[in-house]
Amino acid sequence: WVDDILSCSTGSKNQQKVLDKVDEFAQKNKLEWGETKCQVMQIGRKVKVPTSWQLGEKTISNTTSYKYLGDLITSANKNKQNLELRENKVFATTRQINTTSSSNVMRRVEVRVIIILYEKCLFTSLINNCESWTLSKSEEEQIDKIGIKALKRLFNLPTKTPDPAVIYNFGQLFTTQEID
Secondary structure (H helix, E strand, C coil): CECCCCCCCCCHHHHHHHHHHHHHHHHHCCCCECCCCCEECCCCCCCCCCCEEEECCEEEEECCEEEECCEEEECCCCCHHHHHHHHHHHHHHHHHHHHHHCCCCHHHCCHHHHHHHHHHHHHHHHHCCHHHCCCCHHHHHHHHHHHHHHHHHHCCCCCCCCHHHHHHHCCCCCHHHHHC
């Protein structure tokens, strides 16, 4: 089985030619494509787009998004859904850290240890693959809010606590500053 292959072309005719070449390569090398994961995602203007494509004997369909190495890539090149998935992951990890640190033994853990857990567990999962992102202003604001909200939850701070105060007191940067 083959997974995570990307081919690029311009126009429907060229796309079908590329798919034919890909299938030819697969047959020559005795590879089989996973039909459920094989899809075509068109980026840019959508003019007379076929709804299905032939990959050898298999019929594959169009998609508007694809999950690749943890990132959700969309044909509109927007990160909204990707950031929502990451936010859910961050808050699940926040719950795990809070549950762990609430035990009798961990209650004496210093703030620094929780900051290290934030940096090593939460923050890294939030910005994983960020070098491939093109963020709009609203997406930048959203990702900054995710990071600050996670810090507030880790330390059980009120949601109304000013964001700059959280950043300053915990010695952190805004997420977009870290990405830059």
